[in-house]
Amino acid sequence: MLERVVRLNADYARAIDDDRLEDWPGFFTEKCLYKITSADNHRRGLEAGVIYADTKNMLRDRVAALREANIYERQTYRHLIGLPALVGTEGELTRAETPFLVVRIMRDGTMDLFATGRYLDALTDDGGALRLRERIVVCDSGRFDTLLAIPL
Amino acid sequence: MGEPTRAWPADTLARVPFWVYQDEANYRAELRRIFEGPTWSFVCLESDVAKPGDFRTTFVGEMPVIVVRGQDGGVHAFENRCAHRGALIALDDAGSVKNAFQCVYHAWSYDLRGNLIGIAFEKGSNGRGGMPADFCKADHGPRKLRTTTLCGLVFATLAPETPPIEEYLGAEILGRVRRVMGKPVQVLGRFTQGLPNNWKLYFENVKDTYHASLLHAFFGTFRITRLTQGGGVLVSPDGAHHASYTIGVPEDAKSAAYREQGIRSELDGFRLADARLLDSVDEFNDRIQLQILTVFPNLVIQQVQNSLAVRQIVPTGVASMELHWTYIGFADDDAEMRQRRLRQANLVGPAGYVSMEDGCVGGFVQRGAAAAGDEVSVVNMGGEGTESMDTRATEASVRGFWKAYRRHMGY
Numbered sequence: 001m002l003e004r005v006v007r008l009n010a011d012y013a014r015a016i017d018d019d020r021l022e023d024w025p026g027f028f029t030e031k032c033l034y035k036i037t038s039a040d041n042h043r044r045g046l047e048a049g050v051i052y053a054d055t056k057n058m059l060r061d062r063v064a065a066l067r068e069a070n071i072y073e074r075q076t077y078r079h080l081i082g083l084p085a086l087v088g089t090e091g092e093l094t095r096a097e098t099p100f101l102v103v104r105i106m107r108d109g110t111m112d113l114f115a116t117g118r119y120l121d122a123l124t125d126d127g128g129a130l131r132l133r134e135r136i137v138v139c140d141s142g143r144f145d146t147l148l149a150i151p152l
Numbered sequence: 153m154g155e156p157t158r159a160w161p162a163d164t165l166a167r168v169p170f171w172v173y174q175d176e177a178n179y180r181a182e183l184r185r186i187f188e189g190p191t192w193s194f195v196c197l198e199s200d201v202a203k204p205g206d207f208r209t210t211f212v213g214e215m216p217v218i219v220v221r222g223q224d225g226g227v228h229a230f231e232n233r234c235a236h237r238g239a240l241i242a243l244d245d246a247g248s249v250k251n252a253f254q255c256v257y258h259a260w261s262y263d264l265r266g267n268l269i270g271i272a273f274e275k276g277s278n279g280r281g282g283m284p285a286d287f288c289k290a291d292h293g294p295r296k297l298r299t300t301t302l303c304g305l306v307f308a309t310l311a312p313e314t315p316p317i318e319e320y321l322g323a324e325i326l327g328r329v330r331r332v333m334g335k336p337v338q339v340l341g342r343f344t345q346g347l348p349n350n351w352k353l354y355f356e357n358v359k360d361t362y363h364a365s366l367l368h369a370f371f372g373t374f375r376i377t378r379l380t381q382g383g384g385v386l387v388s389p390d391g392a393h394h395a396s397y398t399i400g401v402p403e404d405a406k407s408a409a410y411r412e413q414g415i416r417s418e419l420d421g422f423r424l425a426d427a428r429l430l431d432s433v434d435e436f437n438d439r440i441q442l443q444i445l446t447v448f449p450n451l452v453i454q455q456v457q458n459s460l461a462v463r464q465i466v467p468t469g470v471a472s473m474e475l476h477w478t479y480i481g482f483a484d485d486d487a488e489m490r491q492r493r494l495r496q497a498n499l500v501g502p503a504g505y506v507s508m509e510d511g512c513v514g515g516f517v518q519r520g521a522a523a524a525g526d527e528v529s530v531v532n533m534g535g536e537g538t539e540s541m542d543t544r545a546t547e548a549s550v551r552g553f554w555k556a557y558r559r560h561m562g563y
Contacts, residue, residue, distance in 0.1 A: 047490075055426050070370065142344055
């Protein structure tokens, strides 16, 4: 299982960093939860996220909005995803916790450490492929520079 | 102290010099004359300091401030600065103390009103050292701010002459605050957004009803607000505060106004795969689906459908600021409404479908006008006045900001 989670994370990072955002919803099950929050909100049990999607279609909408509607300066990410810790199972779900680091590269060459944190995942076998039923992105900091467009 | 350093170029509210976003001395003067002057700054929610001893730390301009619920039930605020050597007294964003704060540096202590009540080794040690016998603790302490509360919001001011909050806002804006903040709130989350621009560029952006459906294509595409929809903008008589609103009347899908302008906002074929995002309830029973309200100089109260938030503007330098977002719901929300608010929070915030652009557009102005300090920007939509209008194709509320700004600054 560990190897499957590592492979999922590697593919996930490449899809985002290579600007294949249309592939990003495919890492999730149809009914899912993807949320970006801060460690402070998470610890206090405050539920809101800067992104909150509880269906795969909401993830597709996020990508469509980024492609078609939203304005933001050209930028890319470089994800470094650490080794997952498998922290438990619930029925068919595997719980994993994985640290990540994201560098943001702006069009003028500015590189910033944009976000660090951990993915709190619930994973499931979905027709032979391992998919995310839940990915709570708990950022260590609750401060976001300028804007967050591309998903973490 | 805090005197303006440059002359305003033209005696019209429809022109604004770019140096006002760049000049360091002017920025220092703003902190004195506006944030520490006769204005009400939003500091926190009343529910953040629910019980005696509960405190939050925040900022009025660049001044660090402690807001704390007193033993008497009142809300007190004082500068988060030890009277001794100036260190921060409280180091956490929020917390609770029994009946005093103690500075970590030399253990000087303060009661919940900010009075200096204890000095470590005040009498010295073994009869030697200590403070002079005539040192009067009551003469020393962090600056105290007056506070006032309105609909669960706490405001603070340093100036004795700041009028009561109701008078400060004026009847129209007061009514618009009460419209949204009518019930006990519940915090759903907090985020900070660092913006690479002068604080005024953000405040103007929020007041600017003209840009909303032009910059934000998401608005137009999903008909959340468009200039051709019903709505308008209210500006307080002194120009300082505003409320803009959109009335949710479905319009003709073939509405020609935007097409004629050839504007990017009209994006054919863009539809949500999960339309629950826009599934809204008319919770204030007035069909207003969007209201953006500003209180000079640092507060935005936002209702975008059922997404509610207060945003606090914290200047951090002449070309930088932070926006402190507090997403809220009401204490009596049912589970369905809570889920709706969580989903609709996607519309706003640092990653918001309709507010993402506001995070970067101020920086575009800051960078675009970098060499244009002696040039002016044009704020002429809807004329030169600041009166309320039943259209949003106007910059009346932006001019209102400059009216209030120039009065405070002496320009």
